[in-house]
Amino acid sequence: MPRLTKHDAVLFLAPAFLVMLVITLYPFLYTLHLSFHDWNLAAFHDKRFVGLANYIEFLTNPDVWHALRVTAFYVIGCVTIEVALGLSIAFLFDTAFRGAELARNLLLLPMVMSSVVVGLIWRWIFNAELGVLNYLVESLGLTPVAWLTRPGLAFMSVVVADIWQWTPLVFLVCLAGLKAVPPDTIESARIDGASWWQIQRYVSLPAIQPIILTVVLIRTIDCLRFVDKIFVMTYGGPAGTTSVLGFHIYLKGFKYFQMGATAAYSIVYMAIIIILAKLLIRSFSRADFRVEEKAR
16 A cells, blocks of 8 residues: 655645635634724625724723723633632542542533523522522521622622633543642652642642643633623623623624624734733743752
8 A cells, every 4th residue: 555645645634724724714814804994784884994993992992991801800710719619629539539420520510511501590590589599598587689780799690600610620620630640659758748738739739730720721711702601691781890801892793783893802802812822821831841840
């Protein structure tokens, strides 16, 4: 059987490469082209070239800066709590106990649900009149709370829903990393008299640091793209307190039909995500290097 040459490999890969090029590069170039135009679908007029006006609008629009602040608080809050909670649960499940497999399977259920379904579940839980949470509050003799219509509580409610859904992902990844720690290293520490806490703190945690940093990157990027649960639970309200930038861009395009501005906003937001991801990857690489140096 004749061996394939590099030329043959290129020919085999060319169709798939062309398809990927068409479905990724063309939409981006069209979005970039559209971002320099004023095109409102509700105004029934053709696209008008406006240069950098849409980008300037992004930088000078106070609603955008408000949405950026909400996004920053949301990302920091969700990622910090999810990583801390998921890592803690992973340490707990790293020790064998009765019923661990059943508990682990139950913990993973939220992760496999659609984000829209999760949003609907928590919208009913936080419902001011028929919600389970207010039923428990009334059972304690307290006054029911309008969870989704009070600014601070609405933001907290959305964060809680995200933590409930995605902490299992952090838990699963960290648990897999803990299971990969060499048993000989742990046994050596135990023979030397190290306690369970000391083993986790000084042996297991440094060993899975690259895994933790990776899951932080994944969750950060995913939180920056977050729209669906806010759409279902609060629709950006009350008074824009849960309107992250992704949801603000969605409203710009699909409620107000300002497609040129939506394209410009999307490109700037994409650039922000890429820059942030590169900064995180660079900081993670330095952290990995420091861990390797300590190991030596």
